[in-house]
Amino acid sequence: MEHTIVNETPRIPQIFISGPMSGKPDYNLKSFDEAERYLTALGYNPYNPAHNGRAALEKYGEVKKKSKEYFELLDACKRQLFNCQGIYLLKGWENSYGARQELSIALDLNLMILLER
Numbered sequence: 001m002e003h004t005i006v007n008e009t010p011r012i013p014q015i016f017i018s019g020p021m022s023g024k025p026d027y028n029l030k031s032f033d034e035a036e037r038y039l040t041a042l043g044y045n046p047y048n049p050a051h052n053g054r055a056a057l058e059k060y061g062e063v064k065k066k067s068k069e070y071f072e073l074l075d076a077c078k079r080q081l082f083n084c085q086g087i088y089l090l091k092g093w094e095n096s097y098g099a100r101q102e103l104s105i106a107l108d109l110n111l112m113i114l115l116e117r
Helices: 027-042 051-062 068-081 096-108
Strands: 012-016 046-047 086-089 112-115
Touching: 012 068, 012 096, 027 046, 027 051, 051 068, 068 086, 068 096, 086 096, 096 112
Parallel strands: 012 046, 012 086, 086 112
Antiparallel strands: none
16 A cells, blocks of 8 residues: 655754753853754754753852752653753763753664754
8 A cells, every 4th residue: 555645844953952051161052052053053953051051040040059949950851851862062071961861862762862062
């Protein structure tokens, strides 16, 4: 049996932005925002966890590494990764506990891996 697809909309790949936040000036939010603009310009649909980070900063004032709030944010990010088709790793990702965990999940899910140069 054959079929014809009549109304399928091409799916724009959602790309998760991953990189260091904790211990960086202003939580490295500028780098995440720049990556979001870059990926959008390339035609991707980026997921920027910096938006969650900003909301947490407004709520808590700060998010200390390895605190309850830190792990809540990391957990929310990891859940979002399941909706993505790729991950974009910002410079310095190797030194980020969260980014290494996110990359491990991305590899297990066989997602596309993009590296910032």
